[in-house]
């Protein structure tokens with residue numbers, strides 16, 4: 035080390051600060067500013083947190099499960115935790131700032147999971163990508179809310195969606211099938227949600243939506259009825275087999291009609307009754323009206339059997355009310371003798387009188403008074419040719435003595451009566467018999483047999499046997515359908531109907547109707563020839579009844595069941611569980627390949643994440659049997675209808691596509707695993 | 722670096738250019754008398770001790786440190802497969818690998834992505850402080866440390882290289898894709914800035930510190 039350094043020229047002591055401070059300082063300062071700016075803006079843009087409570091949170095994972103609105107991601111689950119008492123799960127969701135103002139009390143949340151329903155397959159993407167939370171709220175921003183209770187099922191009506199919200203209440207023996215479409219003239223115009231039992235257990239009720247613009251069809255005069263299943267009836271007009279549509283025959287359905295005009299449009303929240311069939315629904319229009327019925331009495335001179343409470347009251351052939359009560363009356367002071375007369379109480383619906391504007395009880399009475407002055411009288415008439423009952427008819431009798439409504443009578447005003455019209459029975463007795471013999475019972479049975487034949491042919495079809503995996507469940511239900519009470523009851527019903535026909539015939543034979551007929555026949559020579567004719571016809575009828583091919587029908591049913599069993603018994607069908615197991619085994623193999631690939635290439639984090647992915651596949655695959663089981667279940671539920679056999683039906687197509695997608699996805703994963711296994715070097719370099 | 726004499730230098734033997742009144746050109750190494758401000762051979766600025774060097778060192782060092790924070794907070798690698806997507810931070814990746822039992826790979830990543838960068842920060846800070854404040858530790862050792870820091874700088878990028886290669890290789894569309902996360906950019910920037918910091922350091926200051 036040298037002693038003293040040579041003199042060093044000293045730089046001037048004062049240099050400007052520009053020279054003393056390096057320009058490089060600009061860089062860290064800029065970096066700091068940028069960091070602060072980014073931090074601030076991300077903090078400021080951060081949306082609020084909402085808490086959604088679910089009963090269970092299957093598949094909801096913190097940091098992964100997204101919140102969707104109209105299928106767009108608007109939030110992310112940040113945390114999943116229990117409520118304080120562990121009774122529910124809280125999903126803490128960070129929502130985006132721009133949608134946050136809309137999440138008010140109108141918001142609904144539910145977890146979207148894969149589902150197969152009569153309407154098709156939904157949520158299939160969640161099989162692979164995991165579940166997500168779907169939110170729905172109206173389009174108006176409101177008072178923000180931060181805690182919500184999640185729904186178990188997707189709501190029928192999404193907030194802000196146009197449509198008429200109704201309540202549908204089952205009355206009588208109606209069964210409400212939840213989650214069914216609402217039809218109007220065969221077109222689906224709405225949906226009914228899941229049925230609930232009312233608080234007191236008295237009835238079931240379901241919420242329903244009528245889509246726009248069909249909500250215009252609903253007024254307070256509208257009646258709903260259950261259109262599922264079919265009705266089979268034999269009446270004076272012949273035999274009828276009636277069902278709304280094949281879809282509703284199987285999946286159930288509700289339909290409606292407005293029988294009278296002039297109702298006020300329905301409002302959101304109105305509750306309607308659902309009747310068991312359209313006849314009951316139609317009748318209810320007259321029984322249940324907003325306007326109190328006008329009650330009047332009629333005193334008939336005749337005291338004849340056949341009139342009963344509930345019998346209809348007709349005006350010009352249109353039902354305007356019903357008989358509510360009837361009694362015998364003996365009043366010497368009033369009538370001058372001690373004969374028993376019939377006093378009948380009628381309940382007349384003012385709305386049915388065709389009054390303009392607003393029908394009321396008083397206006398109905400005024401209307402009747404006016405008509406009575408013009409000759410309107412009440413009389414007894416036969417209700418139906420087969421039933422033999424009586425009804426009350428209001429007719430114009432221009433030759434009647436002047437009379438008016440006795441407003442002073444108690445308890446109800448008394449309507450004047452005229453001579454009854456019940457002799458018609460005898461005149462038309464022969465006509466009745468010929469109509470009975472003309473009933474197309476045979477045709478009906480033939481149609482039924484044809485129908486079943488068609489079913490058998492369809493079941494025995496080769497194409498059908500080739501696709502047992504789709505139809506196994508279906509056929510199971512076909513069997514159920516065939517074995518159902520309704521179908522089993524067909525022969526019984528037939529028998530009952532025949533017994534009724536026989537009974538009627540017998541009654542006619544035994545009754546005074548025949549006696550009167552004979553008397554009438556005796557009276558005229560022309561009619562005398564009618565008796566043998568009548569007997570001949572009766573014989574023919576009896577012969578026909580005994581020839582009814584009930585046996586054939588039963589045989590056909592058996593055939594159908596056998597054919598269904600044959601299909602179920604095919605090798606393909608038996609192979610079904612095997613191939614399913616094979617598919618699962620393949621998936622399992624894919625998984626283990628993935629795992630092995632992961633072990634080989636564990637040298638890097640990329641493979642580690644692939645392994646995680648494989649684990650997720652395993653989890654998803656565990657859900658697969660459940661999904662398949664569920665699809666089977668639902669297929670079974672939905673597809674007793676022959677329509678479902680149609681290869682182009684929506685359900686089949688969706689299910690097939692879903693399965694195809696699934697297997698394609700599995701293939702893709704296994705291809706990836708194989709590729710990685712073949713060439714692990716490509717992934718070995720690195721982390 | 723002014724090493725005088727052929728034999729291994731002893732402390733007493735170390736004579737700086739400044740001691741003998743000369744200054745070397747940092748670019749072309751021509752020696753000039755002290756006081757020369759510009760090398761007339763290559764035109765570079767000639768200065769015996771660059772006092773501003775400390776500020777540059779600290780400025781770059783600070784930016785490097787700032788960048789190193791997001792490099793550890795954000796994901797380095799985003800793996801998206803058909804069924805899942807995963808994003809790993811540096812430490813997260815190390816822990817995942819350790820969880821799978823790949824301790825060797827985990828160690829390599831840990832050393833390359835954590836130990837070396839942190840060590841570099843500490844080393845540069847130590848060199849700068851010791852040169853500024855004076856120290857008892859031998860100049861030769863500090864010089865060695867400086868050379869190690871200089872040398873090792875480029876290898877810190879190994880993590881970024883892996884990410885780049887993986888992202889280029891694994892692009893199977895919907896099936897599987899690997900994309901670099903934001904941390905890759907920050908990590909790369911952090912490495913660059915620490916390299917700049919190390920280069921800004923005027924190694925000649927190491928020799929002054931001990932004798933003060």
Ligand SMILES: [Zn+2]
Pocket residue numbers: 746747748749750751760761762763764765
């Ligand atoms: Zn030079």
